[in-house]
Amino acid sequence: MTKLRSRVIGMGSFLPPRVVTNEDLAQLMDTSDEWIVQRTGIRERRWVEGVTSTSDLALQASRRALDSAGLDAEDLDMIFLATLSPDHFFPGSAVFLQTKLGLAGIPAIDVRQQCTGFVYALSMADQYIRTGSAHRILVVGAEVHSKGLDKSTRGRDVTVLFGDGAGAVVIEATKVETPRSDAHLLSTHLFTDGAFAEELWVPAVSTAFDEEIVDQRMLDRGDQYPKMNGRQVFVNAVKRMPEAVETALEHNGYEVADVDLFVFHQANLRINEAVAQRLGAAPEKVFNTIDKYANTTAATIPIGLDEAVRAGRLQPGMLVALAAFGSGFTWGSALLRW
Ligand code: UT7
Numbered sequence: 001m002t003k004l005r006s007r008v009i010g011m012g013s014f015l016p017p018r019v020v021t022n023e024d025l026a027q028l029m030d031t032s033d034e035w036i037v038q039r040t041g042i043r044e045r046r047w048v049e050g051v052t053s054t055s056d057l058a059l060q061a062s063r064r065a066l067d068s069a070g071l072d073a074e075d076l077d078m079i080f081l082a083t084l085s086p087d088h089f090f091p092g093s094a095v096f097l098q099t100k101l102g103l104a105g106i107p108a109i110d111v112r113q114q115c116t117g118f119v120y121a122l123s124m125a126d127q128y129i130r131t132g133s134a135h136r137i138l139v140v141g142a143e144v145h146s147k148g149l150d151k152s153t154r155g156r157d158v159t160v161l162f163g164d165g166a167g168a169v170v171i172e173a174t175k176v177e178t179p180r181s182d183a184h185l186l187s188t189h190l191f192t193d194g195a196f197a198e199e200l201w202v203p204a205v206s207t208a209f210d211e212e213i214v215d216q217r218m219l220d221r222g223d224q225y226p227k228m229n230g231r232q233v234f235v236n237a238v239k240r241m242p243e244a245v246e247t248a249l250e251h252n253g254y255e256v257a258d259v260d261l262f263v264f265h266q267a268n269l270r271i272n273e274a275v276a277q278r279l280g281a282a283p284e285k286v287f288n289t290i291d292k293y294a295n296t297t298a299a300t301i302p303i304g305l306d307e308a309v310r311a312g313r314l315q316p317g318m319l320v321a322l323a324a325f326g327s328g329f330t331w332g333s334a335l336l337r338w
Pocket of ligand 1: 030031032035036039040115156157158160161200228229230231233234237266267268271295325326327
């Protein structure tokens with residue numbers, strides 16, 4: 001029976017040109033290239049300069065995705081933008097992206113699921129495609145972390161991990177007749193456990209603390225910067241990402257060995273090595289970008305997909321598994337026949 005499914009028809013990514021090495025960070029805080037490389041696998045990351053915002057990075061990645069699909073912005077029915085570093089408190093950044101693309105009218109929706117944001121956005125977009133409500137959707141992950149990090153030694157456990165960047169895909173409705181070979185998004189699986197919300201979060205600006213959303217005491221405490229219980233995040237990430245992949249494979253009747261490429265969220269090389277080991281996946285099937293871009297949260301997976309295609313690692317017909325874990329805690333997976 002023919003089924004309406006999503007298919008990726010274009011992708012693009014954009015990394016700001018300014019490279020910030022571990023040595024550069026060691027000039028700002030008490031850290032070292034050796035510590036960062038050993039604990040995380042990160043060697044450098046990108047930081048924006050000047051007034052560049054999240055929607056500016058999203059725009060560049062989106063234009064590239066549209067170009068690679070051979071489409072104009074006017075061909076889109078919807079926009080989803082996943083980010084934890086929005087241009088403003090409100091409205092969401094998708095509306096700024098929409099107008100920068102020269103569009104008006106179509107829905108433009110922000111997704112706030114942090115490192116799992118792209119998987120959530122892809123899943124939500126897929127539901128509109130499956131029901132026939134939309135034909136072509138732009139799904140973007142974009143982040144400007146560098147403006148929101150504590151660059152003193154106080155913030156070193158978090159600040160060395162993050163980088164700026166954006167990635168985007170265009171998905172289109174396709175009629176799938178032969179599920180085992182036709183290119184399409186097979187499934188997405190999403191999970192959340194809010195009991196862990198404060199293990200990785202930015203406490204302020206906040207409606208939860210005081211009568212004003214921001215006050216001097218919050219700033220004095222550094223509540224505007226991310227706070228993380230690194231060990232707790234690590235332990236849960238190496239458990240939840242393999243679970244999410246296994247759920248996807250079971251749901252579709254595949255096994256780990258059937259997967260040609262894994263594109264995991266990139267928070268720490270050691271996490272992804274542990275995830276591959278737990279799954280029993282061959283390390284060479286895991287595509288990593290963490291050494292050069294660090295953790296770009298919602299942007300990581302679409303950047304990874306774009307780079308994997310450019311590197312010739314992701315080719316038509318391949319089975320590709322995506323998985324992410326992050327603040328919330330949120331986690332999830334997606335399985336695609338490319
Ligand atoms: O997408 C989700 C986002 N986040 C993650 O996935 C992060 C998950 N967690 C991790 O990746 C790891 O927990 C970290 C890389 C953050 C930390 O690695 P760790 O092996 O768990 O180190 P630790 O937290 O146990 O810290 C060891 C030491 C501490 O010093 P003491 O207490 O042993 O004297 C830290 O103060 O390393 C110190 N430290 C640093 N030293 C140099 C923490 N950050 C730094 C730093 N440079 N940047």
